[in-house]
Amino acid sequence: MSAAIHISGVTKTFGAKTALDDVSLEIPRGQIFGFLGPNGAGKTTAIRCLMDFIRPDAGSMTILGKDARRDSPALKHVVGYLSSEAGLHPHWTAKTHIDFLGGIKGRGRADELVKLLELDTGRKVSDLSSGNRQKLAIVLAFLGRPELLIMDEPTRALDPLLQNQLYRLLKDFAAGGGTVFFSSHNLSEVQQICDGVAVIKDGRIVAAEAMQDILNMNLHSVKATAKEPFRLEDFSLKGVEVLTHNRHAVSLKVSGNLDAVMKLLARYHVTDVEITHASLEDAFMEYYS
Numbered sequence: 001m002s003a004a005i006h007i008s009g010v011t012k013t014f015g016a017k018t019a020l021d022d023v024s025l026e027i028p029r030g031q032i033f034g035f036l037g038p039n040g041a042g043k044t045t046a047i048r049c050l051m052d053f054i055r056p057d058a059g060s061m062t063i064l065g066k067d068a069r070r071d072s073p074a075l076k077h078v079v080g081y082l083s084s085e086a087g088l089h090p091h092w093t094a095k096t097h098i099d100f101l102g103g104i105k106g107r108g109r110a111d112e113l114v115k116l117l118e119l120d121t122g123r124k125v126s127d128l129s130s131g132n133r134q135k136l137a138i139v140l141a142f143l144g145r146p147e148l149l150i151m152d153e154p155t156r157a158l159d160p161l162l163q164n165q166l167y168r169l170l171k172d173f174a175a176g177g178g179t180v181f182f183s184s185h186n187l188s189e190v191q192q193i194c195d196g197v198a199v200i201k202d203g204r205i206v207a208a209e210a211m212q213d214i215l216n217m218n219l220h221s222v223k224a225t226a227k228e229p230f231r232l233e234d235f236s237l238k239g240v241e242v243l244t245h246n247r248h249a250v251s252l253k254v255s256g257n258l259d260a261v262m263k264l265l266a267r268y269h270v271t272d273v274e275i276t277h278a279s280l281e282d283a284f285m286e287y288y289s
Contacts, residue, residue: 002064003027004028004147006061010058012056019045020045025198028196031194036183037183042200049068050181051068064078064148079147080143082151084183090124094125101143102144110139110143119135131158134155138154138166155189194211217283218256219277220276221252222261222273222275223249240253
C-alpha cells in the first residue's frame, strides 16, 4: 500500500527567499503525524503545496498514491483540509457553510460534530468568536468521507476542553484507518497524540522520526546538589553540557550514556540528585541547537 503522503525533493522559493529546500518526507497511512517548526520554517508552505494552492519549483508530491497537482480535483473529495486562517464568508452562517460544502462533498458526520462541539450554526461567522470559527473549520474538514486530514494548527483558539475533544476525534479517525497530517507549535499535543513527527527548520527537514524513537533518545536532564562545591572543570565530559552551576548545585544536559556522569557525581557528597528523560520539547530543542 502506498504512503498517505510522499514528498520528494520539493523546493519552493518566493523571490530570494527559499521557503522549502529539497524537502523529502513520507507519512504512512493510518498514522497521526505531527509537523513541527517555528513561524517561517516552511510548514504552511509545504501544506499549501500539498493542497495545490501553490506549486513547488521542483520535486514531486503524491497523496494517497495520486499526484498532488495532476489529481488535485479528485483528491479534494477524499482530503479534509483545515487552514491556519480559514477563509470563511463573514456574512454566511455556520449552517450555510456546512450546507454549501456538504452539497459538494457530502455531509458525512457534520450533524454529529456540530452537536459534539456545541457549535451554534445559526449565527453569522462575523458574530462568532475565534474559538467557534475554529469549530466550524473543523466540521468542514470532516465533511464527506475523508481518508486523509491535512490540518494547519488545528487547535488554534480552542480552549483545553475542546482541544481534548479534537484529540479524541483525530485518534478515532486514525483508528478507523484514516491518516492525519498536522502542523503545530504545541509540543505537548504532538507528544500526546502523534505516531510520528517531522521537524522543519529554515525550509529543510532536520528530523523525521517515529514518536517512540524520539522519546527513547538517550537524552537526559540531571540536577544534583552536594555538600561541597562542584568544580565546573570536572564536567568537561563528552556529551555533557552544564546548564546552570552555583557552587553546591549543578544542572546538566546529558546526551548519551549516563555512566560517566554518575561516576563523577559519586566523587562528591551528593545530597540530592534528579534524573529525568528528555521530553519532546527537549528533543526538539536538541534538533534546533
